Amino acid sequence: MQHFQHMAAKHEHLSKRERQAMDIVYRLGKATAEEIQDEMPDRPSYSAVRALLSILAEKKLLKYTRESRRYVYEPAVAPEKARDTALKRVLRTFFDGSPGKLVASLLDKTERKLPPEEVAAIRKLLDDQTSS
Numbered sequence: 654m655q656h657f658q659h660m661a662a663k664h665e666h667l668s669k670r671e672r673q674a675m676d677i678v679y680r681l682g683k684a685t686a687e688e689i690q691d692e693m694p695d696r697p698s699y700s701a702v703r704a705l706l707s708i709l710a711e712k713k714l715l716k717y718t719r720e721s722r723r724y725v726y727e728p729a730v731a732p733e734k735a736r737d738t739a740l741k742r743v744l745r746t747f748f749d750g751s752p753g754k755l756v757a758s759l760l761d762k763t764e765r766k767l768p769p770e771e772v773a774a775i776r777k778l779l780d781d782q783t784s785s
Contacts, residue, residue, distance in 0.1 A: 667714075670693075670705055671705060671708065671709060673693055673694065674689055674693070674702070674705055674706065674709060675709065675714060675715075675728070677689050677692045677693065678726055678727060678728055679728055679732050679735065682727065683725050683726060684725070684726055684727075685723050685724065685726070686699065686702045686703050686706055686723070686726070687699065687723075689702055689706070689726070690702040706724075706726055709726075710726070713729055714728070714729055715727065715728060715729055716728075716729045743755070
């Protein structure tokens, strides 16, 4: 667990470009430098993307394999663990560690009405939480 917390701490100190690249790799699951370059806003040069990916690999946030003449990058931390760490950071930073405040904010700011199946799923989670 301590190893993961160390990796999560590294993820908190990413530059804007590093975070963009990580977001793209998480969304795609795995990607080449060219695919990441194509997805980035204000499209950086290919060499800039390769340098960025090397830095992220050195930070142990990305791992890579060589396929033919190119490298394929994927997250070194499972998306679920990264999501949980990010959510805990948001919860701690903006909601005083209160899940209730987070949920209230989400429901208050939702621009669309939640579909009945999502409401039912949320109710079930709340019921399970209170009955245990």
